[in-house]
Amino acid sequence: MNTVPRSVPLNRLQKAAADPVETTDTKSRILDAAEELFMEHGFEATSLRLITTAAGVNLAAANYHFGSKEELFQAVLTRRLDPMNRDRVELLSSYEAAAGKQLLTCEKILAAMFIPALKLARDHETGGKNFLRLLGRAYADPAPFIREFLSSQYSEMIARFRAAFSKALPHIPREELSWRLHFVMGALSFTLAGTDVLKVIGQYHPEEVGNDELILKRLAPFLAAGLRAPVANADSGRELGF
Amino acid sequence: MNTVPRSVPLNRLQKAAADPVETTDTKSRILDAAEELFMEHGFEATSLRLITTAAGVNLAAANYHFGSKEELFQAVLTRRLDPMNRDRVELLSSYEAAAGKQLLTCEKILAAMFIPALKLARDHETGGKNFLRLLGRAYADPAPFIREFLSSQYSEMIARFRAAFSKALPHIPREELSWRLHFVMGALSFTLAGTDVLKVIGQYHPEEVGNDELILKRLAPFLAAGLRAPVANADSGRELGF
DNA sequence: GCTCATTTCAAACAAACGTTTGAATAGGGC
DNA sequence: GCCCTATTCAAACGTTTGTTTGAAATGAGC
Structure with a gap:
């Protein structure tokens, strides 16, 4: 059922004029x-x-x-997500190997997260950009089968990066670091998912919207500073009224 | 059509046993x-x-x-979103008045954003928590009528807070600040929307999940540090491989 | 050129959807 | 006690949904 098709089907009936060469199966x-x-x-x-x-x-x-609509959705995600997360882990490993005994900076670890996403956005032309936005949306989708699927797809990569951040930020308690990693993923996916979200914030900069490279170059320093922030003590926020 | 109902309807047929007192209309x-x-x-x-x-x-x-399902959804959002955003703006104004000629800190401005959300989570018991999660999800929903509705509901409040951050962070260019505000909203809504998202990050702390107060107390310092981060120059990221 | 597994296709399936209808019910104002 | 408006209710509206079916078409292997 899931074998390689014997030949390229030739149903050029509908869109032959608009798209004369149908190469893909x-x-x-x-x-x-x-x-x-x-x-x-x-x-x-x-x-x-x-x-x-x-x-x-x-x-x-x-x-x-x-098989089903749900399986189709998972197939859409797997096709690009699987290689991207593999790239992320490999890139992180190569950075660590290159650094030797020196510690990696937060920026470098974040770069290992961002660069494979950027590669995806650049390589596959429009397709890649679509996928990154789709991924950001999927993060917020309440459907159980989506949540379970993403959870299983991300678990290895997240564990790997938490270990890396833990080394880079030894003064941050494990629990606090888990939360900050959560905030990082949130800001990242929200940013990637944002198409016209910018209208909410106002200050529309058309030349930057859709240019994920510029956006991530702004996001990385923001997140790195947040990751390094001093840990709040028990009384923090009280003076602010929390 | 939208007037106050003459009386409380008494359709206690379905769930009279489970919920003997039906007070609401x-x-x-x-x-x-x-x-x-x-x-x-x-x-x-x-x-x-x-x-x-x-x-x-x-x-x-x-x-x-x-009227319709879409209007029902908007009514659900408006019921709590409208008062919450009004509270946010009023709280920010009161902080500014109390500070006099002194500048507000980022933490204080963030507190003006967070506290009304916390009040909502606390006051209405389960209802308020549900709403905050719903709001986080709505942020990522692609439906045009949802996006336009949120955009109109948030525009005033966002403009007000951008002006406040702009005063507190005079060295950050307007454009950069717009992006950072975008990241703040992303991390905030993603955090509020997270129910079992934590499984993705792992390190599940059941005693903290659902306790929005503790979570926001961790989020505020993270975001404040990000807002204050040094602005990247043109060559930033190049050394990291962007 | 026949074989046969793979793939395409038109048609139909039951189920669920948002919405509308028109009659039944309610209860305050006079 | 009657009028009138607001509300509730059961039933049905026409679409659209994901999925299944069985026959037709395809093309490599022998």
Whole structure:
């Protein structure tokens, strides 16, 4: 059922004029269309009919190749998430090897998180950008199957980076560090998910929106400073009224 | 159509045994049930039948009182968001008045953002907590009517707080400050939306999860340090490989 | 050129969706 | 006690949903 297709199907009926050369196979075309539409409308609001029509394939092809809508969504995520997280861990390991006995800075560890995401945004043209936004949205999705899937996909990579931050910030207690890592992931995913979120903040800078490189270059120093912040004691916040 | 109901309806048929005293009117019961269910399943995945059944009212009551599902969702948000953002602005003004000619610290301005949220989480018992999570989720929802609604609801409050941060951090360029404010809102909403998100990070601390006060006491110093971070120059990140 | 597993396709499935309808019920104002 | 408006209710509306079915088409291996 999940083997390599024998040949490239030739259903050029619908969009032959608009897109004369259809190189990719049915499975990939469904994944590409699903990635874009899930990003645009969310999981629940995107129908299989919308996806298969955009992909120019038959409706039943989605269930034939992926089993169900949920499995299709997971396949969309896995396709890019798996390699990206592998890259992150490998990059972190290479940094640690290069540093030898010296400690890595927070900025360097953050770079190991960001650079594979940037590579994704650059390499696959529009597709990569779509995926990063989709990923940010998936983080906030309440559907149990999405949460469990992301949890399993991220657990190794998160554990690896927490260990790295723990070495870089030995004065931060484990518990506090877990929270700060949580804040880092939050700011990162929220930023990547933001398309027109900027309207909320106002001060729209069209030349920067969509330029993830510039945005992450602003985010890294912000997060590094937060990670290094002095740990609040028990009375912190009391004077502020908390 | 939107006037005060003449009397409290007495449809105690469904849940009289479980909840013998039904004090609230139909409209409020729908809002309460919708708040919890939208939080749990998201907007698209929550049906009006689910909401009205949980509220113990007739299906048609939702459309009768609110017009449509979208308007119901907006009503759920407005009910608590409007007073909360008003509180935030008033609190900020009172801080500024008390400080006189002295500048407010970032922590103090952040406190003006956090305290009304904490009040909401505390006052309305479970209801308030549900709402804060719902709000965090709504931030990441791609539905246009949600984005436009939030944008209009937040614009005044955001503008007010940007001005305050701008005074407190005169050395940060306007553009950079807009981004940092964006990161702040991201970390805040992501944190408030997090129920089992902590599983992603691991290091589950059950005694702290759900205790928003403790969480925000950890978040404020993190964000304040990030806001004060030195501004990156053009070559920043290059040495890190960006 | 026949075989056969793989893939495509049109059609249909039951279920669930948001919304509307028109009658039944309620209760304050006179 | 009757009028009138507000509300509740059961039922049905027409769509749309994810999924399944069985036949048609495809193309490499022999």
